[in-house]
Amino acid sequence: MLRTPGISATAEVQSNQQQRSPPVKNSSQGFSHGEGILLLQRSSLHPLGEVVSHKQDVCVALACLRKRPCINSHQKKINIEAEVQRRKQLPQQSVERRAIISKCYKPKHPEVYTLQDSFLAPEFLEIERFCTSPGADLQGLLSYLESFSDKRIYRLPVFTEQFCQALLDELENFEHSDMPKGRPNTMNNYGVLLSELGMDERLLTPLRERLRPLTALLYPELGGACLDSHRAFAVKYALHQDLDLSSHYDNAEVTLNVSLGKEFTEGNLYFGEFNEDPCPVPRYIEVEHVWGRGLLHRGGQIHGALPIASGERWNLIVWMRASAVRNRLCPMCRRKPELVPAEGFGDGFTEPPQGEEQPETVSVCALG
Numbered sequence: 001m002l003r004t005p006g007i008s009a010t011a012e013v014q015s016n017q018q019q020r021s022p023p024v025k026n027s028s029q030g031f032s033h034g035e036g037i038l039l040l041q042r043s044s045l046h047p048l049g050e051v052v053s054h055k056q057d058v059c060v061a062l063a064c065l066r067k068r069p070c071i072n073s074h075q076k077k078i079n080i081e082a083e084v085q086r087r088k089q090l091p092q093q094s095v096e097r098r099a100i101i102s103k104c105y106k107p108k109h110p111e112v113y114t115l116q117d118s119f120l121a122p123e124f125l126e127i128e129r130f131c132t133s134p135g136a137d138l139q140g141l142l143s144y145l146e147s148f149s150d151k152r153i154y155r156l157p158v159f160t161e162q163f164c165q166a167l168l169d170e171l172e173n174f175e176h177s178d179m180p181k182g183r184p185n186t187m188n189n190y191g192v193l194l195s196e197l198g199m200d201e202r203l204l205t206p207l208r209e210r211l212r213p214l215t216a217l218l219y220p221e222l223g224g225a226c227l228d229s230h231r232a233f234a235v236k237y238a239l240h241q242d243l244d245l246s247s248h249y250d251n252a253e254v255t256l257n258v259s260l261g262k263e264f265t266e267g268n269l270y271f272g273e274f275n276e277d278p279c280p281v282p283r284y285i286e287v288e289h290v291w292g293r294g295l296l297h298r299g300g301q302i303h304g305a306l307p308i309a310s311g312e313r314w315n316l317i318v319w320m321r322a323s324a325v326r327n328r329l330c331p332m333c334r335r336k337p338e339l340v341p342a343e344g345f346g347d348g349f350t351e352p353p354q355g356e357e358q359p360e361t362v363s364v365c366a367l368g
């Protein structure tokens, strides 16, 4: 991890160091990744170079799970029906945990639950000012950001070190409490679901809204101007706990990934191709974590995390969704979503009101 502020040379070095294969093989062999999609085998690239349809080489969209039993890298059959059932129960379990936490958990740092300008790096505020000024354009914005190759992955200062420390301390306090805990996904056993902690309304929704002028310029075709919900969580890696994260893409139009600390070595992120761009020979780049800085990338950019070698790594992940985009095509099952009602933001879909009487409902795609 880099601790020193200031633009590092990493971006340029890395952009010239694209690799044809992922940097190293991950140790984790989980098979699903929350609502994201885990790529089970890189060998699932078609011999002619086309990426095999996602329904064939990935295992998250429920309908796809049912249709195509997958074999993991140990060649064991995955119990798909059990996974489908597990997923169906997740929303209700989350609602129950949230109710208990809001009643019984006493925050150690109540102030971190409400976004304040003082949490944000001065450079972030400057970028925000630029993006909300008349005549702001992509070219101008890019001059404030570090860009990684041509993959539309950008790094920018987001939080102050002081805020990162207070947030981490809060997350650890929660972790040490006897509150019920949901985990971000089946490959991450030590992270924290921030909606359950009550951080959505006053911390993460305002953060997403303040990022919108940036994402509008960076990712217009993905609904960057209308990101209207999110799923946010913290991930934690430590020796004897989770070390790395397998290759996957996120159930998000745009993802923000901020390094919160602590001290660690290795554990870089790696990025391959965008899942909609068939590519004969995928190229990977590695990106280092920099304390307090965030990466913005397309949710569909295939990525993973290399194992840490020492210490403890925590990152804040915000999967940001644009209902206007995903209502048309579910990014997980790649079809028109079949919606079922859900709590909170659900999976970021919305249904148009069908009459004056009917309130807008937030929905999840029954297929994904």
Ligand SMILES: O=C(O)CCC(=O)C(=O)O
Pocket (backbone or CB within 6 Å): 036, 235, 245, 250, 257, 269, 303, 304, 305, 315, 317
């Ligand atoms: O380990 C990280 O920082 C990346 C996590 C990630 O990609 C995810 O949870 O979707």
Ligand SMILES: [Fe+2]
Pocket (backbone or CB within 6 Å): 036, 248, 249, 250, 303
């Ligand atoms: Fe991810």
